[in-house]
Amino acid sequence: MTGALPSDIDVLIVGAGIAGASLAAGLALHRRVLMIEAEDVPGYHATGRSAAFWQESYGGTGVQPLTAASFEALAHPHPDFSDRPFLLPRTAVMIGRRDEAPAVDAFVAAFEAKGVAVSRLSSADLADHIPGLLPDWSEGAYEPSCRDIDVGALHAAYLRVAKRAGALLSVRTPLISARREQGGWRVETGQGTIRAALIVNAAGAWADAVARACDVAPVGIRPYRRTIAQVRLGVPTPAALPLIGHVGGDFYFKGEGEGRIWLSPHDETPSDPCDAAPEELDVALAIDRLQTVVDWPIAAVERKWAGLRSFAPDRLAVLGPDPDVPGFVWCAGQGGFGIQTAPAIAGLLAWQLGAPAPDGAIARVDPSPYARARFA
The missing domain is CATH 3.30.9.10 (D-Amino Acid Oxidase, subunit A, domain 2)
Structure with missing residues (x-):
């Protein structure tokens, strides 16, 4: 986006790598969404440097349900999302x-x-x-069943769909601090101040730093x-x-x-x-x-x-609302498996934040092993 930030938004997603972009794509038709990205371009860090592959065993048995549930969306995407699959032959x-x-x-x-x-x-x-x-x-x-993933195409598709659905993206916009007020958040960024009903922490390696800036207890990511x-x-x-x-x-x-x-x-x-x-x-x-x-x-x-x-300390993703701070939501700790699990993680989390329930295998994933509350 160009110009000033909007004065208020429903969901502020901090980070526009694969985690933030996939969630924005799933949520933007149902909530007003803004992604803020500290770098000049989205996906500069982990997403842009991945040698990604879809391997059902990668990440361990605790990650496997998210990986398996993501296969269909990666192998046979809806035509409105992509005209070609994101998985390429491997083993x-x-x-x-x-x-x-x-x-x-x-x-x-x-x-x-x-x-x-x-x-x-x-x-x-x-x-x-x-x-x-x-x-x-x-x-x-x-x-x-192992496949390579076309990471660039997948990330670009999520950003494209998010934009088409109305999500905004502001680069060179770090989150500086945030505080709770009147049932929402007053957020100071590198481009100005914004009010948000919800903050989603999709900041990757900076996830705990973002939590601290919002006066939220870190997980230990x-x-x-x-x-x-x-x-x-x-x-x-x-x-x-x-x-x-x-x-x-x-x-x-x-x-x-x-x-x-x-x-x-x-x-x-x-x-x-x-x-x-x-x-x-x-x-x-x-x-x-x-x-x-x-x-x-x-x-x-x-x-x-x-x-x-x-x-995270148990090497599983951290997904969902913070149990102690209303309006703060985690989408972090995906290790090296964030790309191969992005469809499932985004589908489950978007559902928690107001989007319709996901279809098929994603709907059958139990989100409780990945909840922030497990560290309480």
Whole structure:
């Protein structure tokens, strides 16, 4: 938007990444919505730096209901939302060394119990999926439903639909402070003062800082740095290379065109909220770990970047009204799974804030495990 902020609004959403944009898209037909974004463009931080994939096991069994419920909206979006799907072909293989067989067995059992399509692989099966795999990596599990997500297209679609429904967006507009008055909020921003009936905290790594600025008790959401490098290999790789992850959490990598991969050491370095940058040591660690897994020579590191993944203490999303402060709503703590769960999270939260009930699988998700009140 250009010009001055509106003097009052029903719902002020702080943050215009995937969390804020998806909620605005679901709510704007039913409430007057304004998104404020501290950066010059929405999605600059975690959303814009994601190597996102839809993997039903990613994030653990507590996240899985949100991921599963989001699949239909990502794979078969309504024509008014998008004329093409946001999911692209992939598959995933979780691997372990010989002594990690019990961990792979436990992974398969946990997600089979949740109804996830996951199967144990023999060492011969693993070699078929991952050419050049070194002999010690003999344990594996296959997840055929894994897909890549076109993050840019998904985020742009949410922003487009939100705007079409009447939501406003103001960039370069940080929230400075807010206080309760007369049943609502008086909010000071970098672009002026506004009254809002509700504040939704969708500020990602800054979620606890936003809460403090509103005199709301923080949850303990902690940002962690995650590093990714685009690596050119000295050998070709299959066009259909799966997403390959370590059952112990030491790395993941996936193909990005012939002879290139995206590689991460799966680092989680505690960080203050910031414009995260990659550390050379983390890139070197990622390469070192890769070279213990496959016999692929490294030709060059072509790109490297880092982003912040923000987790609540129990590593589940924090969604819904604050139990102690009326009119303050949480949409935070999505860690690295916020994009693959965005349809479910936005549908559930928009419903709580005045939109019609969601359809299908989203309506069947129990929101209580993600409520802010669990930390009371």
